[in-house]
Amino acid sequence: MATKDESAAATSTGRLFTREELAKHSEYSGNTWIIIHNNVYDVTPFLMEHPGGEEVLLEQNGRDATEPFEDIGHSTDARQMMDKYKMGELVEADRTKDNSKERKDWSGKNSEDSSRYDLLPIFLLRYFRNLTLTVL
Numbered sequence: 001m002a003t004k005d006e007s008a009a010a011t012s013t014g015r016l017f018t019r020e021e022l023a024k025h026s027e028y029s030g031n032t033w034i035i036i037h038n039n040v041y042d043v044t045p046f047l048m049e050h051p052g053g054e055e056v057l058l059e060q061n062g063r064d065a066t067e068p069f070e071d072i073g074h075s076t077d078a079r080q081m082m083d084k085y086k087m088g089e090l091v092e093a094d095r096t097k098d099n100s101k102e103r104k105d106w107s108g109k110n111s112e113d114s115s116r117y118d119l120l121p122i123f124l125l126r127y128f129r130n131l132t133l134t135v136l
């Protein structure tokens with residue numbers, strides 16, 4: 001039967017969850033579900049493997065761990081590992097401004113490109129100024 005419950009909706013990247021649902025889930029289930037950059041992860045099978053220890057993950061059960069996750073400055077390897085544990089995403093209404101797309105942009109690839117183009121007007125100005133000086 002069709003349901004109007006948003007949390008039961010499915011997306012191409014998994015299920016949709018509400019923050020409330022995650023918080024409640026942490027109270028009664030034996031699993032550890034956390035939010036990082038609006039994505040929802042089930043880190044239960046990762047607890048013992050986590051190089052930072054299981055305690056820090058358990059503390060974040062049912063919560064948004066984006067800030068502590070970023071504060072540690074996790075490596076690219078760690079960010080790739082995360083995909084394995086992704087269950088879904090937060091419903092639109094519960095999302096914060098930052099999202100996984102922004103996270104990917106932190107690689108610096110795009111910002112390098114744009115800074116190169118940012119300098120173009122300066123180079124052109126210098127070129128024409130030097131040209132004018134040479135002619136005069």
Ligand code: HEM
Pocket residue numbers: 034041043050051052053056057060065068069072073074075076077078079081082085
């Ligand atoms: C699915 C989520 C996570 C994955 C896959 C993950 C993975 C990793 C990995 C691979 C490392 C080794 C260092 C590195 O490569 O960056 C690490 C270290 C660490 N992580 Fe995580 N982590 C996750 C979530 C978190 C969260 C939510 C916290 C904090 C609340 C956290 C706290 C730490 C700490 C404290 C260290 C040790 C840093 C150090 O010793 O310098 N991690 N994590």
